[in-house]
Amino acid sequence: MLPPKHLAIIPARRNSVGFPFKNRKFFEKKYSFLKKINFFDDIIVSTNDEFLIKICIKKKISYLKRKEKFSGPKISIKTVILNLIKELKLSKDDFIWLFYIPLIFNSKSDILKTKKIINSKKISSICGFIETKKNPFNTWLIKNDKAKQLIKNDIYRRQD
Secondary structure (H helix, E strand, C coil): CCCCCEEEEEECCCCCCCCCCHHHHHHHHHHHHHHCCCCCCEEEEEECCHHHHHHHHHHCCEEEECCHHHCCCCCCHHHHHHHHHHHHCCCCCCEEEECCCCCCCCCHHHHHHHHHHHHHCCCCCCCCCCCCCCCHHHCEEEECCEEEECCCCCCCCCCC
16 A cells, blocks of 8 residues: 655636736745645646646646636635545545645744644644634634634635
8 A cells, every 4th residue: 555645735726806816926936835845745736727737837847727617716625625636536545735825824844743743643634723813703713622713603715
């Protein structure tokens, strides 16, 4: 049996609603950050953007050309990842690391600490959080190793 792979996934659809072409503008910064982390077996871009596909081809970056039905603003990231797993025939033992392009609070030391947690414990999922100084409706409280909304609400973001 092969050891599990650690795959860095960059979701980067073409048409951002709030900030047009943000994924094109910040792609290089996210990719450069991920290249500095030496334990990833591969970095894979999931996109329907021909501009980013050309960059992937030129730089020899792995990519999955996302079907349009998985590229709309109302498609959840869970749906995108489940499709990626199916299309790339990933093993159930592989680790998928999800990195949104515009989130700038990535820290190499945090990623390495997370890898140590994964190696030392049998876990199926882990999520990183940062302290927020913004909207309390998107704030979560960690209590007894469980995450729950700080202020109960039914606000849904497609990224969730």
